[in-house]
Amino acid sequence: MKLIKLAAPLMAFALVTGCASTSELNEVRSLAQQAMDAADQASQDANSAMNGANNAQACCQSNKARINRAFEDSMRK
Numbered sequence: 001m002k003l004i005k006l007a008a009p010l011m012a013f014a015l016v017t018g019c020a021s022t023s024e025l026n027e028v029r030s031l032a033q034q035a036m037d038a039a040d041q042a043s044q045d046a047n048s049a050m051n052g053a054n055n056a057q058a059c060c061q062s063n064k065a066r067i068n069r070a071f072e073d074s075m076r077k
Helices: 002-017 022-076
Strands: none
Touching: none
16 A cells, blocks of 8 residues: 555656656556555455455344244244
8 A cells, every 4th residue: 555655656756857767667667566466465355355244244144034033933932
């Protein structure tokens, strides 16, 4: 996340200075690629967390239904 915040100002600085050398451009490209890699990893982590949360929610709903059925059965007796 820090890389994303750092990459944008660096690219803007490179554009403002105008006479960026090849090595500077390669450095900016490298930072941008690192930022994209970090963002992709964060997205994968978020998707994994969402899947875990959805599985936990499904489990809770199943348990709630089972407990409600047991309660209703006990009230009928």
